[in-house]
Structures are given as structure tokens and as C-alpha cells.
Amino acid sequence: MIAENLTRIREKIALHCDNSGRNADDIKLIAVTKYFGTDIIEEAISAGITDFGENKAQELNLKYEKLGNKVTWHFIGTLQKNKVKYAVKAAELIHSVDSIELADEIDARAGKLSKIQKILLEVNTSSEESKSGLITEDDVFRLAEQCNKKNNLELSGLMTMAPFTDDEKVIRNSFSSLRSLKEKLFKNGFTKITELSMGMTNDYELAVDEGATMLRIGSAIFGERDYSKDWREI
Ligand SMILES: *Cc1c(COP(=O)(O)O)cnc(C)c1O
Numbered sequence: 047m048i049a050e051n052l053t054r055i056r057e058k059i060a061l062h063c064d065n066s067g068r069n070a071d072d073i074k075l076i077a078v079t080k081y082f083g084t085d086i087i088e089e090a091i092s093a094g095i096t097d098f099g100e101n102k103a104q105e106l107n108l109k110y111e112k113l114g115n116k117v118t119w120h121f122i123g124t125l126q127k128n129k130v131k132y133a134v135k136a137a138e139l140i141h142s143v144d145s146i147e148l149a150d151e152i153d154a155r156a157g158k159l160s161k162i163q164k165i166l167l168e169v170n171t172s173s174e175e176s177k178s179g180l181i182t183e184d185d186v187f188r189l190a191e192q193c194n195k196k197n198n199l200e201l202s203g204l205m206t207m208a209p210f211t212d213d214e215k216v217i218r219n220s221f222s223s224l225r226s227l228k229e230k231l232f233k234n235g236f237t238k239i240t241e242l243s244m245g246m247t248n249d250y251e252l253a254v255d256e257g258a259t260m261l262r263i264g265s266a267i268f269g270e271r272d273y274s275k276d277w278r279e280i
Pocket of ligand 1 (some may be wrong): 080103122123246248262263266
């Protein structure tokens with residue numbers, strides 16, 4: 047099932063790349079495996095997936111202990127300061143940095159491991175209060191400047207989650223505003239800010255149209271998640 051789902055998704059990505067004059071090689075597909083065990087991850091590896099996303103630090107840690115650097119890990123969820131160590135140990139990229147306190151802690155933990163931690167700033171492009179992420183452009187610029195002063199951080203882009211709606215226009219606006227913000231940062235000297243992590247199961251096609259370089263897709267690949275599961279039993 048995973049292989050077939052992937053084929054279908056890759057075809058859609060290719061179609062939207064063609065329509066918008068993009069190259070599919072410029073888009074990284076991150077398979078989001080929260081609530082799925084390492085057996086499923088192994089199946090996805092066989093189907094050609096190299097990058098995996100997790101949104102809980104301890105769940106990532108558990109899977110990292112089993113699979114190590116056999117795959118490339120992405121941390122995509124809300125990160126509490128006391129769990130930063132797990133994310134820094136495992137993740138090539140942390141997508142969800144939205145405060146200086148969090149950036150400080152990631153920098154400190156990365157320093158201890160002699161690692162340069164790549165990060166993205168999470169931006170709340172929908173102004174939904176339930177969502178995390180930076181809201182104003184000033185806040186994004188300020189945090190970007192602060193991150194650039196850290197020895198062990200490399201700020202490589204921006205991440206967002208579109209609002210929960212069926213209104214395509216609203217979703218597109220959310221993605222295109224993230225792209226504009228990236229371009230503005232780039233013009234203002236933040237030339238390492240190149241990645242746009244946006245697009246999930248319900249909206250990845252729109253995200254491709256709007257310039258996403260990383261898609262975070264879970265249920266379209268693996269099916270519905272069983273939220274009654276406990277991560278410790280995965
Ligand atoms: C779960 C999750 C995804 C993937 O969600 P699907 O709708 O299953 O594709 C993407 N991004 C984040 C931050 C997530 O937590």
C-alpha cells in the first residue's frame with residue numbers, strides 16, 4: 047500500500063511541478079511517521095523514502111535508537127525546552143523554532159555535540175490562535191538575526207501549517223505569504239534562507255504550486271493514524 051500511495055503522490059507532485067514550471071528534484075518529500083512504528087518505516091525505506099518527520103521528541107528518540115542514521119530525521123512538532131536534547135541528537139533539521147529561548151537551548155545542545163544544527167523558523171501564516179509560530183514579520187526578522195549570531199545554528203528556511211479550511215484561496219494565501227517572506231529575508235541578506243517547508247496530505251499540491259521545497263506528508267502515505275496509541279508502545 048505504501049509503495050502505491052507514494053507512486054500516486056509522486057505523480058501529483060510531478061504534475062504540479064510541470065504546471066508551475068518547477069523541477070520535482072527541488073522538492074523533498076518528508077514522510078511523517080508519528081503514531082507509526084519502525085516496521086512501517088522499514089516498509090517506507092524499501093519504497094524509496096529517505097526522510098522521515100516526527101512531531102514528538104521522545105517518539106523520535108525511540109525510533110532513532112532503533113534506526114539511527116539509516117534515515118534522515120526531521121523534527122516538525124512543538125518542542126519543549128527539556129526535550130531539545132532528543133531532537134538535536136537525531137534530527138538533521140528542526141522545522142519548528144519560534145522563540146529565542148528555544149533557539150538558545152538548541153544552540154547550547156548542538157554545541158555539546160559539536161554539531162551545527164540546521165533549523166527553520168515556524169511562521170503562523172493563518173493567524174489561528176491555536177497554531178504555534180511567529181506571527182509578525184518583525185518577529186521573524188528579529189529571530190532570524192538572533193539565530194544568525196549563534197555559533198551552532200544554521201537557519202536554512204521557513205515552515206508553516208496552512209489553516210484548517212476547504213477554501214483553496216485561503217490556503218494558497220498562507221503558502222504564498224510564506225514564500226514572500228522568504229524572498230524578503232533573502233533580499234535583506236539572509237541568503238541561506240532557501241527552504242520552504244509547507245504542504246501536508248490535504249494541501250501539498252497547492253504547496254507545490256506556491257513554491258514548497260519540503261512537503262510533510264503522513265496519512266496520504268500511511269493511512270489514518272490511530273491516535274489512541276501510546277508512543278511508548280510504538
Ligand atoms: C502530522 C503532521 C504532518 C502530516 O500530516 P498529514 O495530514 O497526515 O499529512 C505535517 N506537519 C506536521 C507539523 C504534523 O504534525
